[in-house]
Amino acid sequence: MAQTTETSTTPVVAAPILTSTPAFSSDTLQAVQKLFRSRRTGGAILGFPGGYMLGYGLVSTARGIDGAPATLAIGAVLSGISLSKSARFSKLKEAEIISAYQNGKPLPAYVRTRIKSKHLKNAKPFDATAQRSTW
Template sequence: MSLTRLFYIGALVSVVYASSLQTSLAQPALPGSGAGIQVEKPPTVDSAAFIAAEDTLQAIQNLFQTRRRGGRLFAIQGGAGLLGAVGYLAMPVSDSSPSVFSYTANDKIQIVSILAAAGLPLLGVGISKISRFSKEKERALIQQYRAGQPLPAHISQRLKPKYFRAWPKM
């Protein structure tokens, strides 16, 4: 026997075997009952609505992650400004001859004021963003959305098309 004949015979046997399996599944469950095997169909889900809901959940997660990241950056910059102000407060004021690195008490107050004035608002905005877009609030919002409640207005207004992408562009 040639290899091609063996191949065709093997293919024929597998087709016959597969068709016998299909007919045996369609036979009645109990002899004489007339009832075939009942295959439960999965519940019908509006696939477009399901995909849209999952897409919205991903957008919510991207929004919260992006806002938390921005909050951390603001907080780091504000904290650095305040640390600079504290550092300048810790430096001694020189009353000796003026040089490049020496400054008076008036200069010190001005430098500390500028650093604190720049750092405090940044730190405040950062902390505010971190608290408004915390992981706990994200989880609660996702639970509410999955339960069928609509998104709050302040969240739905912030959901831009960039958050619906897999990796939002900043």
């Protein structure tokens, strides 16, 4: 039995090369960096009065001074908030989130909800199609 093979007259065309745009936006990255920087600064600034009040409250409580437990409590709360901000918005967390975002993962909810227009101010728009100048 003879087998017949049909040949196609349609020319074979290579698939087009697609230049993919990055799955991330540089203005979002800049906003994340500004957010983390401002939160770290706020945590450090809050840590000074919190630490002072915590220390003063401990010494005052040991000496039996009136109002010391309230000062101790306020100092503990402020210090706790400062430590929480420092841990949540650390440079290590920032690097992890930026790396994950550049790899196509979404930003965590606590970052997305905190990015405001003030973090996007002066952000340079990202143009994926822009060509480099060869001047």
